[in-house]
Amino acid sequence: MWVRQLLCGRDPVGAWPKPARIRDGWQPATVREVIAEAPDTVTLRLVLTDSQPFLPGQHFNLEVPAGGAYPAVETYSASSSPWPDPQVVDLTVKEVPGGRVSPLLVRRIPVGTALAVEGPLGYFTWNEADGGPLVLVGAGSGVAPLMAMIRYAAAKDLDIPMRLLYSSKDRAHAIFGRELDRLAAEHRWLQAVHAFTADTGGPAACYHRRIDHDMLADTFADIAGACLAYVCGPFAMVTCIEEQLLRLGVQPGRLMSEDWE
Ligand SMILES: Cc1cc2nc3c(=O)[nH]c(=O)nc-3n(C[C@H](O)[C@H](O)[C@H](O)COP(=O)(O)OP(=O)(O)OC[C@H]3O[C@@H](n4cnc5c(N)ncnc54)[C@H](O)[C@@H]3O)c2cc1C
Known part of the structure; x- marks a missing residue:
């Protein structure tokens, strides 16, 4: 039963215990x-x-x-x-x-x-006082804090250039995929570039492989030297992308990362 529910969707509402007590x-x-x-x-x-x-x-x-x-x-x-x-x-x-x-x-x-x-x-933060342009690189659910930055900029109607390179398995697994594409179409300060790792073709993504140095160079080379960069995702991906962004000219003091392992 549990396996079936895992495969087929969410459980019907069941008993969910209350938190025992609220700590300081x-x-x-x-x-x-x-x-x-x-x-x-x-x-x-x-x-x-x-x-x-x-x-x-x-x-x-x-x-x-x-x-x-x-x-x-x-x-x-x-x-x-x-x-x-x-x-x-x-x-x-x-x-x-x-x-x-x-x-x-x-x-x-x-x-x-x-x-x-x-x-x-946490200190993996950005707001308009930090300026830009922003280089944002996320994989999987690592897009979540980057999405908060993008939604904040859209809600405040800021005009600070942001470029997101976002790796996911395929279109169905691209969290916020449609909203990102809509926001990028509505705001000239935002560019959202998709890279799908388990999709061999199709127009929804610019790239169909894992993020690599060539992809980072294509997407960010012209702004790397002056940007603020934020990278979020699994540890191995974050470490590798940090190294490659530094090679592209991102200043060490202007590169922030968060990994989830
Ligand atoms: C700052 C920060 C922000 C984060 N933000 C997000 C976010 O926005 N969205 C998001 O989805 N996640 C986020 N995470 C990750 C999240 O906190 C959890 O780590 C994630 O949801 C997994 O939790 P879990 O309890 O399901 O897995 P866990 O039980 O912690 O297990 C993690 C891994 O260990 C394996 N494992 C567990 N128990 C064992 C065992 N006994 N033996 C061997 N292997 C085992 C599991 O199979 C799994 O692969 C964030 C983490 C950090 C630190």
Whole structure:
């Protein structure tokens, strides 16, 4: 039954335990909406009780009753713009097969669930005071904090050039793919370049392979020396791309990265 539900979609609403108690620095939050983004990814739209302003790129800790003696804590970046309403926070979760928390969040959590949340946290941040142009490189759910930066710039109608190179398996797994394409069509300051690793052709992506040095050079060479660069994704990808961006001329003090391992 569980396997069937994993393969076929979300569970029907079942019992979801309440958080045991709210610790110092944490607050209750309610799941207002669960948005399907890709076959293995959802966005949980949370309403916080005690919100404070935060910066695009920051993350939150989420306490999830995962069946053990103590609740599990996992970290998720806000993918929503913190402006104008920091009380509504989108966390975009990609399922890690065999993981303790992400399969529960992707397959089972019902709308209306009360969770405990800590944050905002982290220094992988950007806002208009930092300027640009921005080089953004993301893979898989690593696009989440970069999307917060893009949505923030769109919400504030900033005119700071941003170029995103985004690696995903294929069109169906490109989280926010359609929104990114729409925003890029609407705003001349935004360019969104897709690279699909498991799609051999098709017009939806510029590239059909993993991100490599030639792709980074094609996309960013003209702005590398003057840009602020943000890289987010799996550890091996982030390390390799950092090295290649530095070779392209990105200044070490202007390169920020976040990996999730
Ligand atoms: C700053 C930050 C921001 C993040 N933002 C996001 C985000 O926006 N979106 C997102 O999807 N993720 C994000 N992550 C990653 C997220 O926090 C989790 O790591 C991810 O969801 C996996 O959690 P899990 O509990 O499902 O997996 P875990 O249970 O932690 O398992 C992780 C891996 O270990 C393996 N594993 C687990 N238990 C065992 C075991 N006993 N033996 C061997 N292998 C095992 C699993 O198979 C899996 O491959 C972020 C992480 C950080 C640090």
